[in-house]
Amino acid sequence: MQESVPDIEPTHERGHLLTEQSNPNSQNLDQLSSLELVDLFNREDAQVIEAIAAAREPLAAAIDRTAEALRHGGRLFYIGAGTSGRLGVLDAAECPPTFCTPPELVQGIIAGGAGALVRSSEGLEDLAEDGAAAIAHHQIHDLDVVVGITAGGTTPYVHGALQAARQRGATTIFIACVPAEQVSAEVDIDIRLLVGAEILAGSTRLKAGTVTKLALNTLSTGVMVKLGKVYGNRMVDVAVTNRKLHDRALRMLQDLTGLSREAAAVLLEKSDRRVKLALLMHWAGVSAEEGDRLLSTHQGNLRQALQSKTA
Secondary structure (H helix, E strand, O other): OOOOOOOOOOOOOOOOOHHHOOOHHHOOHHHOOHHHHHHHHHHHHHHHHHHHHHOHHHHHHHHHHHHHHHHOOOOEEEEEOHHHHHHHHHHHHHHHHHHOOOOOOEEEEEOOOHHHHOOOOHHHHHOHHHHHHHHHHOOOOOOOEEEEEOOOOOOHHHHHHHHHHHHOOOEEEEEEOOOOOOOOOOOOEEEEOOOOOOOOOOOOOOHHHHHHHHHHHHHHHHHHHHOOOOEOOEOOOOOOOOHHHHHHHHHHHHHHHOOOHHHHHHHHHHOOOOHHHHHHHHHHOOOHHHHHHHHHHOOOOHHHHHHHHHO
16 A cells, blocks of 8 residues: 655745755765765865854844843744754753753744654644744743744745744844845844855755854854853853763862862852852852842843942
């Protein structure tokens, strides 16, 4: 018995999209040695860094707009399908352990839900109404920021979500790896990451996926820096939840205060294992209670809290 083939609606020609084109540098891909494959990947991946540099201004604008929104009670949402959706979920999931943010502050939404993280459900990306429904389900409002991620730029699920988010007054950001003249988007900030055709034609988990990961790294980390989650280049809001992170917290305290490891350990416990509070207690000579109050007054910004105490 033959398996039934699902009905697929007629689609528009997509061969003109940059992400769908054949790469002239990999025409003989199936004839290359393993070493030649590695070298080819390395040469092609160099375009990823160039693409991030070319998008520096919209990326910076996205950092500023998002930080301002979160500072006033908003949330950051990534939404996408397939690889793009998985990358958004990954970036969101890494914010709580790195910056001690509440899980609801940065969230990833993927077409197909949690199951799509480990099992392909790319067919669901064609449903614009599902994207809009996801926006309604998360009760997106005018203080929120919604980042739609779609390498080829055409994913209906993402466009449906962005349109619904705009209707609710949210800030909208579009990340795609095709030029605007190929696919337009009515959003507040339009980020185009042009890395060229993939080595394996159409496989956007390659360069497009890599450049998207770098862009999300830049966006989320930049936002957290602006929100005072970092002091110098140290993750002073790290959640001390395992031995590795406990060691990192101790080393931060030692490096920044000059304390011995033993003294740093005592200070860390007095601060309830909160590195930022421990530093404020040590530098400003305040109790944990007063340090908490100072940080709360300055929205968690350690540098500002210190300046207010020493002014």
